[in-house]
Every structure is written in C-alpha cells, then in structure tokens.
Amino acid sequence: MSAHRLPKSGRLRGQKKIQELFNRGSSFYLQPFRIVVLKTSGTVAGHQVLFSVSKRDFKKATSRNRIKRLMKEAYRLNQSKINSLPKLQIAYIYTAKELPDFNLIQERLIESFDRLKQYVEKS
RNA sequence: UCAGCAAGCCGGCUUACCGCUUCGCUAUUGGCGGGGAGGAAAGUCCGGGCAACUUCAGGAAGCAUACCCCGGGAAACCGGGGGGUUUGGCAGAAAGUGCCAAAUACAGAUAGUGCCACAGAAAACAGGUAGCUCUGCUAUAGGCGGGGUGAUAGUGAAAAGGCGGGGUAAGAGCCCACCGCCCCGGUGGUAAGCAUCGGGGGCACGGAAAACCUUAUGCGUUGAAAGGUCAAAUAUAUCCUGGCUUUGAAUUUCCUGAUUCAACUCCGACUUGCCUCGGAUGCCGGGAUGGGUAGACCGAUUGAUCACGCCCGAAAGGCGUGACCAGAUAAAUGGUAAGCCUUCCGCGUGUUGCGGGAGACAGAACCCGGCUUACAGGCUUGCGUUAUAA
Numbered sequence: 001m002s003a004h005r006l007p008k009s010g011r012l013r014g015q016k017k018i019q020e021l022f023n024r025g026s027s028f029y030l031q032p033f034r035i036v037v038l039k040t041s042g043t044v045a046g047h048q049v050l051f052s053v054s055k056r057d058f059k060k061a062t063s064r065n066r067i068k069r070l071m072k073e074a075y076r077l078n079q080s081k082i083n084s085l086p087k088l089q090i091a092y093i094y095t096a097k098e099l100p101d102f103n104l105i106q107e108r109l110i111e112s113f114d115r116l117k118q119y120v121e122k123s
Numbered sequence: 124u125c126a127g128c129a130a131g132c133c134g135g136c137u138u139a140c141c142g143c144u145u146c147g148c149u150a151u152u153g154g155c156g157g158g159g160a161g162g163a164a165a166g167u168c169c170g171g172g173c174a175a176c177u178u179c180a181g182g183a184a185g186c187a188u189a190c191c192c193c194g195g196g197a198a199a200c201c202g203g204g205g206g207g208u209u210u211g212g213c214a215g216a217a218a219g220u221g222c223c224a225a226a227u228a229c230a231g232a233u234a235g236u237g238c239c240a241c242a243g244a245a246a247a248c249a250g251g252u253a254g255c256u257c258u259g260c261u262a263u264a265g266g267c268g269g270g271g272u273g274a275u276a277g278u279g280a281a282a283a284g285g286c287g288g289g290g291u292a293a294g295a296g297c298c299c300a301c302c303g304c305c306c307c308g309g310u311g312g313u314a315a316g317c318a319u320c321g322g323g324g325g326c327a328c329g330g331a332a333a334a335c336c337u338u339a340u341g342c343g344u345u346g347a348a349a350g351g352u353c354a355a356a357u358a359u360a361u362c363c364u365g366g367c368u369u370u371g372a373a374u375u376u377c378c379u380g381a382u383u384c385a386a387c388u389c390c391g392a393c394u395u396g397c398c399u400c401g402g403a404u405g406c407c408g409g410g411a412u413g414g415g416u417a418g419a420c421c422g423a424u425u426g427a428u429c430a431c432g433c434c435c436g437a438a439a440g441g442c443g444u445g446a447c448c449a450g451a452u453a454a455a456u457g458g459u460a461a462g463c464c465u466u467c468c469g470c471g472u473g474u475u476g477c478g479g480g481a482g483a484c485a486g487a488a489c490c491c492g493g494c495u496u497a498c499a500g501g502c503u504u505g506c507g508u509u510a511u512a513a
Contacts, residue, residue, distance in 0.1 A: 005143095008144090014453085018453065051453090061486055066457095072142095073141095073459085076141085076143090076458090
C-alpha cells in the first residue's frame with residue numbers, strides 16, 4: 001500500500017465535525033493559507049483534512065476547483081511527514097487572490113507541517 | 124489567387140509514474156478489469172416530466188403569447204412560404220413607381236389616464252411673433268388701436284392631411300379633381316389589419332403601447348434544500364413488568380448497623396389486622412411502542428436517450444434493429460514529467476532549424492426540450508469571381 005493515498009476517510013466530512021473544528025479549533029495564517037486545527041476526539045484511522053477556497057475571491061467554479069485540487073495533491077504527496085503526530089482535524093483555506101502554481105503550494109504546505117508540530121507540543 | 128459573409132461540426136492528442144470516484148469479479152479492507160464533464164455543464168429566461176400541497180366552481184392579480192398559411196413538436200419553440208412596415212441599393216423626368224437585399228418586440232393610440240425635453244408666439248379643448256389683408260382714430264414720414272387669416276417666413280423630431288385648381292379683401296376642405304385617411308360593399312386569394320375595384324364621408328383621427336393600460340388566448344402554488352424509507356446516542360410520552368415503599372430527631376468519637384420517639388397522602392378488599400393484602404402516587408431498574416435529531420439509503424441516472432439502416436422531405440421528422448454512455452454530495456473526473464500538434468516571439472535564414480512562451484470560454488448536482496450569453500484556434504459546405512495586389 002502506497003503512502004500517497006487520500007481516500008474518503010482521510011477527508012473531513014459531515015456538518016457537525018466541521019462546525020466543531022471551526023468553533024473549537026485554533027487557527028493561524030501562513031500565506032497563502034489560513035489553517036484551522038483541532039485534535040481528533042474519537043477513534044479515527046488518520047488525520048482528516050478539508051480544503052476550501054472562498055467564492056468571494058474566485059467567482060468561477062473552475063478556478064476554485066483547480067486550487068482545491070492543487071492543495072489536495074500537495075497534501076497527498078507529503079502527508080507521510082506528519083504521520084507520527086497524534087490524529088488531527090485540519091482545514092486549509094486559501095486566502096490569496098491569484099491563481100497559484102503547484103510548486104508554491106507544495107512548499108508552503110510543507111512549512112505548515114512544522115507549525116502543526118508546534119501546535120501539538122504546546123497543547 | 125484571395126479578404127469577407129452564412130450555416131454546420133470539432134474544440135488539443137499520446138505515454139509513464141502517483142492518485143480520486145463508481146460498477147463488476149475476486150478476495151478481505153487489498154488485487155484485477157470497465158466507466159468517469161460541456162457545447163454551452165453557464166444565465167436560470169421560457170416549456171415539460173416528476174413530487175408535495177391544494178382540489179367545488181368562478182373572479183381578481185401576476186406571467187407568457189400576439190399579421191396569415193403549411194409542416195414538425197408534449198409544449199415552449201423551430202423550419203418553409205405569403206404579406207405589411209422600415210432601412211439601404213439600383214432603375215426612373217418624377218411619384219414608395221418598379222426591381223433587389225436586409226431588418227422586423229408587425230393586436231389596440233377611434234376604450235381610458237398621464238407624458239411629449241430644448242427651441243418656439245403657440246405642442247393636442249390648438250396657436251397671431253413677423254408677414255399678408257380689411258378697418259377705426261390721429262394724420263399724411265408714419266404712429267396707436269380693432270378684426271380676419273394657418274397660404275408665406277422663422278423655431279422644432281413634429282406646426283394639426285399632401286398637391287394642383289377654383290374661390291377670396293387676404294386666406295382657409297370653404298368648394299372641386301387626384302393621392303392619402305376612415306367607413307361600407309364587390310372581386311382575387313386557403314388566409315392575412317393582404318391586394319385590387321367601386322361607393323360614401325371633408326377629414327372628425329400627431330407621436331410613443333419600451334409610461335400605465337385595454338382586448339384575445341393559455342397558465343393552480345411551490346421546487347430535488349421536492350418528497351419518501353430506515354434510524355444510533357440523549358431526553359421525553361404511553362404501556363407492560365421487577366424491587367423498595369418514607370422522613371426527621373435521640374443514643375455510641377466516626378462509618379455501618381441496631382434500638383427508641385415523633386410525624387406518615389388517597390382508594391379498594393376482606394379472615395377488620397396498634398397497619399393483612401392489592402392498587403394509585405413517588406424512587407431505582409428492565410422491556411415494548413410512538414413521534415423524532417445526527418447519520419444512512421431511496422428519489423438518482425433507461426431517456427420525448429444514443430448509434431446504425433431504411434423511408435418522406437427543402438428542412439425539422441417517421442419506422443426498424445442494436446446498445447447502456449458520469450453519478451459525486453464540505454461535492455470524484457486530478458497532479459507531475461516527457462513527446463507530438465497548433466500558434467506567437469527572438470535568433471538564424473534558400474529550406475530544415477535552435478531557444479523561450481501560450482493553448483479559448485468554462486466544471487455536471489433530479490432529468491429532458493428550447494432561448495440567451497461567453498468562446499483561442501481549426502475543419503467542411505455554400506455564396507462571393509468584385510475592391511485591391513501580382
């Protein structure tokens with residue numbers, strides 16, 4: 001089994017869980033993302049992630065789709081770097097106004113993993 | 124040779140690696156195989172299917188449609204033909220007189236209400252600024268008044284039918300011919316607010332219906348977040364059932380237990396008990412049922428579908444045979460790399476080439492049919508044989 005898989009169970013789904021993440025999670029900015037994290041309370045196999053782009057900044061559905069797919073791809077290829085951490089619920093919200101390219105997203109996403117580690121150690 | 128115009132179609136391709144989603148088979152959360160965005164998936168502007176609500180009928184409101192005929196279609200709407208109007212071109216001495224082409228939100232302004240800027244004296248019950256003309260007074264340079272006049276000038280998008288003649292003081296549909304307009308009738312035509320002919324009416328009737336509105340015809344409302352099924356945890360209601368029937372004070376250092384004292388709701392039964400039995404009420408527990416939240420599933424992918432063949436036709440269509448062709452739900456259909464194709468820029472230049480960049484508009488969300496809007500580039504067919512250049 002490859003380490004680069006991201007099936008449904010790895011994504012954050014369900015209205016209640018998402019509400020809980022945004023109500024109780026702690027958030028920080030790391031351009032071009034705003035990131036919200038919360039330790040998973042139940043018993044789940046792994047981390048659960050959610051990617052979002054504001055409709056206000058990108059009116060076309062194609063642009064939003066593209067950004068979300070890039071973020072998802074970057075996370076998928078690098079997720080093994082945070083396997084050792086306790087299980088988290090994470091939301092990545094894209095806040096920049098321009099269409100990014102894949103390398104930038106990937107770079108910043110890896111940086112964000114360090115911040116996640118800090119978050120885990122503090123709490 | 125070619126710009127251009129119209130209609131239709133396509134709208135990047137291939138491979139490797141890593142993934143997502145769905146279906147099937149294996150098998151146990153893996154492997155193998157198949158499917159996986161559009162012509163507009165968009166805007167949500169029309170018309171339906173489907174669903175719930177309402178359901179006895181009618182009205183109002185609102186929305187849609189609006190010359191005529193034929194064809195297609197479930198309807199919206201589409202195709203073809205005939206006409207009206209407007210615009211442009213050509214012809215012509217001229218006249219919308221003829222021809223050609225294009226456009227057309229072509230019912231009603233004679234049902235009603237309101238509006239018509241600026242300019243202009245006056246803009247819809249008309250109107251006298253200049254001018255023309257008759258006339259009174261003064262008076263003979265002229266001036267000041269009264270009346271008539273919509274023919275002339277000026278303003279304007281528009282000056283209240285046009286033009287010619289008669290007529291008149293000057294004028295005027297005041298009268299007449301022709302044209303226009305309105306009404307009635309005949310003829311042609313399937314028909315048209317169509318064409319044409321005849322009669323009548325002096326004309327009463329300016330524009331805009333994209334201001335409101337009126338007429339005719341059609342339409343119940345809502346919209347998949349519709350609607351339906353299953354249903355954890357927690358709380359609760361009803362029913363069944365098991366257990367306990369209570370509280371306070373005193374005695375002992377405390378806990379447990381015991382003893383004593385005081386209070387201890389209601390109903391029924393009898394073998395009438397200083398409290399026996401049963402029930403209500405209360406507390407604790409178990410079970411069932413109900414509504415119902417999270418969540419899951421159905422709705423939901425077989426349809427006015429697609430492909431091929433045949434038939435009618437100008438086209439839109441009809442019949443037969445075969446096929447199953449996305450089904451996600453905080454929402455899959457992707458990422459990276461290489462090559463090819465198209466195109467642009469730079470270098471080089473007889474060509475091949477080398478380097479770099481770009482590849483439109485845009486993402487299904489219950490499903491169909493239309494309309495509208497966006498769209499790099501390419502292909503096919505038809506028109507165009509002309510301007511310009513060689």
